[in-house]
Amino acid sequence: xxxxxxxxxxxxxxxxxxxxxxxxxxxxxxxxxxxxxxxxxxxxxxxxxxxxxxxxxxxxxxxxxxxxxxxxxxxxxxxxxxxxxxxxxxxxxxxxxxxxxxxxxxxxxxxxxxxxxxxxxxxxxxxxxxxxxxxxxxxxxxxxxxxxxxxxxxxxxxxxxxxxxxxxxxxxxxxxxxxxxxxxxxxxxxxxxxxxxxxxxxxxxxxxxxxxxxxxxxxxxxxxxxxxxxxxxxxxxxxxxxxxxxxxxxxxxxxxxxxxxxxxxxxxxxxxxxxxxxxxxxxxxxxxxxxxxxxxxxxxxxxxxxxxxxxxxxxxxxxxxxxxxxxxxxxxxxxxxxxxxxxxxx
Amino acid sequence: xxxxxxxxxxxxxxxxxxxxxxxxxxxxxxxxxxxxxxxxxxxxxxxxxxxxxxxxxxxxxxxxxxxxxxxxxxxxxxxxxxxxxxxxxxxxxxxxxxxxxxxxxxxxxxxxxxxxxxxxxxxxxxxxxxxxxxxxxxxxxxxxxxxxxxxxxxxxxxxxxxxxxxxxxxxxxxxxxxxxxxxxxxxxxxxxxxxxxxxxxxxxxxxxxxxxxxxxxxxxxxxxxxxxxxxxxxxxxxxxxxxxxxxxxxxxxxxxxxxxxxxxxxxxxxxxxxxxxxxxxxxxxxxxxxxxxxxxxxxxxxxxxxxxxxxxxxxxxxxxxxxxxxxxxxxxxxxxxxxxxxxxxx
Numbered sequence: 001x002x003x004x005x006x007x008x009x010x011x012x013x014x015x016x017x018x019x020x021x022x023x024x025x026x027x028x029x030x031x032x033x034x035x036x037x038x039x040x041x042x043x044x045x046x047x048x049x050x051x052x053x054x055x056x057x058x059x060x061x062x063x064x065x066x067x068x069x070x071x072x073x074x075x076x077x078x079x080x081x082x083x084x085x086x087x088x089x090x091x092x093x094x095x096x097x098x099x100x101x102x103x104x105x106x107x108x109x110x111x112x113x114x115x116x117x118x119x120x121x122x123x124x125x126x127x128x129x130x131x132x133x134x135x136x137x138x139x140x141x142x143x144x145x146x147x148x149x150x151x152x153x154x155x156x157x158x159x160x161x162x163x164x165x166x167x168x169x170x171x172x173x174x175x176x177x178x179x180x181x182x183x184x185x186x187x188x189x190x191x192x193x194x195x196x197x198x199x200x201x202x203x204x205x206x207x208x209x210x211x212x213x214x215x216x217x218x219x220x221x222x223x224x225x226x227x228x229x230x231x232x233x234x235x236x237x238x239x240x241x242x243x244x245x246x247x248x249x250x251x252x253x254x255x256x257x258x259x260x261x262x263x264x265x266x267x268x269x270x271x272x273x274x275x276x277x278x279x280x281x282x283x284x285x286x287x288x289x290x291x292x293x294x295x296x297x298x299x300x301x302x303x304x305x306x307x308x309x310x311x312x313x314x315x316x317x318x319x320x321x322x323x324x325x326x327x328x329x330x331x332x333x334x335x336x337x338x339x340x341x342x343x344x345x346x
Numbered sequence: 347x348x349x350x351x352x353x354x355x356x357x358x359x360x361x362x363x364x365x366x367x368x369x370x371x372x373x374x375x376x377x378x379x380x381x382x383x384x385x386x387x388x389x390x391x392x393x394x395x396x397x398x399x400x401x402x403x404x405x406x407x408x409x410x411x412x413x414x415x416x417x418x419x420x421x422x423x424x425x426x427x428x429x430x431x432x433x434x435x436x437x438x439x440x441x442x443x444x445x446x447x448x449x450x451x452x453x454x455x456x457x458x459x460x461x462x463x464x465x466x467x468x469x470x471x472x473x474x475x476x477x478x479x480x481x482x483x484x485x486x487x488x489x490x491x492x493x494x495x496x497x498x499x500x501x502x503x504x505x506x507x508x509x510x511x512x513x514x515x516x517x518x519x520x521x522x523x524x525x526x527x528x529x530x531x532x533x534x535x536x537x538x539x540x541x542x543x544x545x546x547x548x549x550x551x552x553x554x555x556x557x558x559x560x561x562x563x564x565x566x567x568x569x570x571x572x573x574x575x576x577x578x579x580x581x582x583x584x585x586x587x588x589x590x591x592x593x594x595x596x597x598x599x600x601x602x603x604x605x606x607x608x609x610x611x612x613x614x615x616x617x618x619x620x621x622x623x624x625x626x627x628x629x630x631x632x633x634x635x636x637x638x639x640x641x642x643x644x645x646x647x648x649x650x651x652x653x654x655x656x657x658x659x660x661x662x663x664x665x666x667x668x669x670x671x672x673x674x675x676x677x678x679x680x681x682x683x684x685x686x687x688x689x690x691x692x
Contacts, residue, residue, distance in 0.1 A: 071668070085667045096667065219645045219652050282659070289635035290645065299565045299636065306565050307668045313628070315666065319659040321431045321442065322417070 176225030470507035522571030
């Protein structure tokens with residue numbers, strides 16, 4: 001929009017055309033993105049900015065043409081981001097879609113976390129220059145019959161002490177319903193599977209399983225939700241192929257989720273159903289603050305924008321002591337699935 | 347109460363007399379506590395059971411003679427606990443007072459945590475038998491003018507591979523108000539200081555500072571509340587002296603807090619004040635799940651009772667994106683104190 005006001009459509013080049021659709025100007029100057037348009041960093045930044053705009057537009061429309069609040073922020077240590085939020089609106093309790101493009105040096109804590117998942121990283125005087133960018137989003141609807149969705153697609157580059165460059169992609173999309181609606185869950189998984197299958201028949205089963213393992217609240221013995229796909233440290237296929245795959249996943253977010261929102265956003269619900277939603281929101285908070293890798297990376301990165309990281313937390317949550325739903329209730333039904341993840345599509 | 351029904355008052359010995367006042371039978375059989383009545387483990391267990399009963403009685407009375415729910419639980423790996431909870435009652439949103447007396451082997455994660463704070467621990471085949479007991483409590487009132495209190499007093503024994511026994515005491519009491527009332531904060535700190543001063547003039551200043559450092563939400567640059575006292579790994583004075591000190595601290599909980607509850611429990615409040623309380627509850631959740639040592643120890647200990655550990659979480663909490671109160675507001679006033687802890691008594 002900012003760009004649209006500055007450059008008349010007829011004079012825009014391809015990069016400018018794309019930027020004109022974004023929620024704000026990209027973090028990297030447009031000139032620089034144009035000059036390095038074949039560089040993966042530029043391509044990824046344009047892709048995540050496009051995903052942000054596409055998802056925000058679809059959500060705003062589902063909400064009855066609401067407007068997202070758009071915050072463009074800078075990080076003193078390098079880079080910045082754009083946070084788009086819709087809070088306490090018609091359909092959504094809190095919908096946050098965040099882009100960040102940051103660079104600088106990895107924190108000691110982040111290096112420790114990366115090494116603990118098997119990365120070999122050669123530092124110089126303990127320092128490791130990095131560049132990370134991604135789009136990350138959590139959508140918490142008001143109606144307990146509309147599930148929460150989370151997605152995140154990211155690209156990392158690290159330069160080791162000997163000049164060697166490591167890079168990898170990570171990401172995923174997963175669904176957290178308050179109540180089980182098998183038809184919705186199948187639609188969600190089916191759409192993700194189709195996006196994966198275009199690239200390799202091995203991707204969906206592998207990343208579906210990784211998702212079930214990752215979004216597990218160990219101290220509760222429960223999954224956070226009904227899964228989806230999750231992957232990290234993807235670096236063994238050609239970069240181009242992985243980028244295409246990640247792009248397909250990002251493009252699948254709207255068709256995955258919006259039909260479910262439309263289907264249920266006007267469902268009636270009882271106070272008891274709202275209460276159960278609030279208790280499940282509590283579990284969401286537990287996962288994000290105790291286990292989530294992205295949240296931990298953010299909290300440990302100096303100068304990171306806390307409000308953008310913790311945008312993932314729901315507007316409201318509840319913890320009741322020893323709340324145990326009856327096994328044959330609707331609440332017991334979803335708990336059973338959270339305790340023993342199922343295969344939804346084959 | 348259970349014991350009172352079983353043994354007529356005239357036939358009780360001193361240990362039985364004390365047990366008759368407790369919320370439930372102690373975890374260790376009464377016979378065993380009596381046979382080892384000079385052992386620190388027995389003395390500490392009786393002390394924490396007594397503290398639990400005293401605090402629950404005072405809270406129940408302030409709530410208009412409500413009744414706590416009492417759950418006595420066993421831990422498969424050794425030991426158990428007694429959880430007393432008052433939820434959604436007249437004065438309290440959630441009041442939990444928990445005793446636990448557990449033994450077994452330390453988890454790898456707990457050994458790592460203890461070593462990281464400077465303990466030297468000789469394990470045998472990676473194993474370390476331990477015994478831990480404590481009383482732990484968080485009280486979240488409904489009225490935003492009544493602050494939240496937390497206290498915890500605990501005793502640890504570890505047997506190293508060479509038969510060497512390590513032991514230490516830990517604990518503290520701290521206050522988390524929604525709004526600043528300097529008179530209340532001074533009363534709270536003054537009462538704690540008097541309890542400390544009976545044992546050493548160095549204790550209050552040292553443990554007040556430790557408390558400010560410990561209850562700090564690093565990613566927010568804010569303290570959780572207005573502090574109090576906190577200490578851990580106390581093992582350098584004679585055991586007897588440290589026990590007496592810890593006992594004085596535990597006895598100070600009711601006079602610290604109950605006068606504040608009585609003073610404000612019927613204060614009127616606005617919806618805006620309730621909202622600010624809910625946002626501060628969100629910060630409480632952030633501290634407990636991201637930083638708190640006791641919570642981390644609990645979540646990492648196999649077979650621990652999650653509902654008793656997470657009893658500390660409020661009934662309800664709220665996260666608004668980028669909520670920034672005006673500097674000259676009542677909300678801005680407490681934030682200033684949370685960002686720069688003050689000395690309240692000299």
